[in-house]
Amino acid sequence: xxxxxxxxxxxxxxxxxxxxxxxxxxxxxxxxxxxxxxxxxxxxxxxxxxxxxxxxxxxxxxxxxxxxxxxxxxxxxxxxxxxxxxxxxxxxxxxxxxxxxxxxxxxxxxxxxxxxxxxxxxxxxxxxxxxxxxxxxxxxxxxxxxxxxxxxxxxxxxxxxxxxxxxxxxxxxxxxxxxxxxxxxxxxxxxxxxxxxxxxxxxxxxxxxxxxxxxxxxxxxxxxxxxxxxxxxxxxxxxxxxxxxxxxxxxxxxxxxxxxxxxxxxxxxxxxxxxxxxxxxxxxxxxxxxxxxxxxxxxxxxxxxxxxxxxxxxxxxxxxxxxxxxxxxxxxxxxxxxxxxxxxxxxxxxxxxxxxxxxxxxxxxxxxxxxxxxxxxxxxxxxxxxxxxxxxxxxxxxxxxxxxxxxxxxxxxxxxxxxxxxxxxxxxxxxxxxxxxxxxxxxxx
DNA sequence: CTGAAATGCTC
RNA sequence: UAUGAGCAUUUCAG
Numbered sequence: 001x002x003x004x005x006x007x008x009x010x011x012x013x014x015x016x017x018x019x020x021x022x023x024x025x026x027x028x029x030x031x032x033x034x035x036x037x038x039x040x041x042x043x044x045x046x047x048x049x050x051x052x053x054x055x056x057x058x059x060x061x062x063x064x065x066x067x068x069x070x071x072x073x074x075x076x077x078x079x080x081x082x083x084x085x086x087x088x089x090x091x092x093x094x095x096x097x098x099x100x101x102x103x104x105x106x107x108x109x110x111x112x113x114x115x116x117x118x119x120x121x122x123x124x125x126x127x128x129x130x131x132x133x134x135x136x137x138x139x140x141x142x143x144x145x146x147x148x149x150x151x152x153x154x155x156x157x158x159x160x161x162x163x164x165x166x167x168x169x170x171x172x173x174x175x176x177x178x179x180x181x182x183x184x185x186x187x188x189x190x191x192x193x194x195x196x197x198x199x200x201x202x203x204x205x206x207x208x209x210x211x212x213x214x215x216x217x218x219x220x221x222x223x224x225x226x227x228x229x230x231x232x233x234x235x236x237x238x239x240x241x242x243x244x245x246x247x248x249x250x251x252x253x254x255x256x257x258x259x260x261x262x263x264x265x266x267x268x269x270x271x272x273x274x275x276x277x278x279x280x281x282x283x284x285x286x287x288x289x290x291x292x293x294x295x296x297x298x299x300x301x302x303x304x305x306x307x308x309x310x311x312x313x314x315x316x317x318x319x320x321x322x323x324x325x326x327x328x329x330x331x332x333x334x335x336x337x338x339x340x341x342x343x344x345x346x347x348x349x350x351x352x353x354x355x356x357x358x359x360x361x362x363x364x365x366x367x368x369x370x371x372x373x374x375x376x377x378x379x380x381x382x383x384x385x386x387x388x389x390x391x392x393x394x395x396x397x398x399x400x401x402x403x404x405x406x407x408x409x410x411x412x413x414x415x416x417x418x419x420x421x422x423x424x425x426x427x428x429x430x431x432x433x434x435x436x437x438x439x440x441x442x443x444x445x
Numbered sequence: 446c447t448g449a450a451a452t453g454c455t456c
Numbered sequence: 457u458a459u460g461a462g463c464a465u466u467u468c469a470g
Contacts, residue, residue: 311456
């Protein structure tokens with residue numbers, strides 16, 4: 001009974017989203033004035049709640065957890081309370097909770113965690129407005145978008161490098177999420193959404209501020225990293241870059257300068273005048289109130305120097321066999337380092353477990369997940385290296401555990417881990433990088 | 446084939 | 457220790 005109700009609610013929301021997408025697609029300049037009622041629909045709020053709950057995320061500053069909502073308050077009354085607040089225009093968001101998480105480069109990233117109720121309303125708004133913006137977004141944008149992934153962006157770069165666009169502008173925006181100006185961002189929202197109440201909701205989230213040491217800190221720039229709509233807003237704001245690029249036809253014949261963007265990370269690939277196209281991008285970003293990180297933004301000639309994007313390293317080199325130029329991409333050194341660190345950590349933590357469990361439940365999922373992300377491109381050598389690193393690390397661990405010196409490798413050859421303990425075979429995922437065999441099936445195990 | 450749950454990986 | 461997207465594996469229900 002409940003399952004049936006959930007299903008129809010899902011269907012109704014999907015139908016609504018489809019309608020909105022088609023309406024926006026058939027009329028590219030249409031601005032939508034009646035959306036708030038859709039945000040308030042109980043189906044939409046229910047789907048929004050399900051999406052938020054599925055992450056099992058931490059509570060915000062009000063300490064309200066999913067357990068409290070489901071066991072004490074009840075989901076239905078929690079949602080109808082939100083619904084009446086919205087309809088009576090009484091809803092105001094609470095400030096976000098400030099949490100810092102370490103980034104890969106050692107610096108810290110500030111998160112802003114909204115309370116669960118605010119996350120639900122944000123998810124509801126996202127359900128309603130995302131289809132409208134999806135209809136406008138350009139093909140060169142790959143980050144945070146439904147049915148788009150990193151592999152497609154990598155493939156696009158590969159394509160342009162093979163089409164002799166060897167000049168690469170590798171751009172890095174200075175703390176993008178925190179520097180988006182609220183006023184201009186809201187203008188971007190209004191290109192499609194002119195329902196005042198919906199725009200007001202978004203404005204309130206931007207202005208809600210962050211709770212830091214018992215004080216509310218308010219900003220005029222930035223969208224909280226941790227909010228449900230933040231990725232959509234971030235994408236929407238940089239859409240100006242994509243659309244300007246298209247309007248000036250920089251991606252077309254005389255220019256031949258192609259943007260590939262993944263959220264705030266983007267490269268421009270061109271065959272000539274990279275300085276000019278960097279300057280053009282800078283002009284757009286200036287108008288948006290954004291700045292490029294001068295130290296990290298650079299122009300490279302891909303034939304002479306590799307560059308990294310989305311965890312991969314790209315290099316254009318003459319083929320050892322035929323001598324013609326070919327593009328290669330494979331896990332970047334950083335990615336190699338971080339997966340080794342992860343293997344090392346789980347093996348150290350699980351050294352008192354029995355080997356099959358450690359391999360099956362801890363090591364294999366890491367190898368499988370990592371391998372599936374990097375299996376495109378030319379990763380065979382790097383997969384082999386990680387596979388060897390894994391057997392070696394396990395071997396060292398076993399030798400220490402059994403207090404044996406020497407001969408560990410002879411007792412535990414790589415095949416021993418694979419054949420008797422079911423260690424995941426990384427190289428079963430990799431395909432060779434040759435033109436002819438790119439579409440070959442993975443090597444059978 | 447479509448949902449739900451769990452785990453893992455990338456950005 | 458949040459958010460979005462994508463991918464993979466397992467389990468369950470139709």
